[in-house]
Amino acid sequence: MEKLLDNQDSLTIRVDDLCLDVETAAGDQRRILHPLQLEITESRVAVIGSNGSGKSTLLRLLAGLAQPTAGEVRFSPTRPSTGFIFANPQAQLVMPVVGEDIEFSLRQRIKQRAERRRRAEEILRGLGLADRIDSSVYELSSGEAQKVALAGVLATEPGLVLADEPTTLLDLRNAAEFQNRLLDLDVPLVVATHDLEFAARADRVLVFHEGHLAFDGAPAPAVAHYRRLALG
């Protein structure tokens, strides 16, 4: 498969005593992420756990989309630009036409319009979407839309990709293809997923349970740990 990005510098993510409290509707404080220590150097990390266990919370904190109550996330050598992929790709397509959407993501890096179009074509071709450049984003299937969302993320040349249940809306074939694309990126990936086969292909798996990190290690024991937690 064609390599889409080339990330030479290895990234280290250090999470120090990170925790997050939220205010409930009743006005009480509720801790949704308990103090967390982590050092991530692996390039493919999966985050698994039951609904409400804290997976998205961790991703949002890593992305800087939420501010921790305490603790911090540090990146070495520097904080990378981060691309975020959501479960529902339509939530992140901002322009009505596929090519325009990718060009929008390129506007900071490439000032010349013709050059933006050329790069958009190149990125879409790399994802097998060359023939969709002039399509309306509203007529895409979920599988195509998720690939366009990925194209938009790749256009920003991220140093880290965070994906929150990116294959939830995809059928078996599209999910498998999209997973391959994510795992094939030359950029570190942290992905929250309920797909345990996908998680099993990561270098390291974090299992969350009720806002705590319940297991951290290789995929096979991590998945077994999660099964015990979830199914008893």
Ligand SMILES: Nc1ncnc2c1ncn2[C@@H]1O[C@H](COP(=O)(O)OP(=O)(O)OP(=O)(O)O)[C@@H](O)[C@H]1O
């Ligand atoms: N801003 C918020 N205010 C109040 N509660 C929140 C907020 N964000 C998350 N929560 C709660 O924190 C808990 C963890 O949520 P989170 O979205 O991280 O879970 P998750 O593991 O990603 O779940 P899922 O698998 O369902 O996506 C949930 O109980 C959720 O309702």
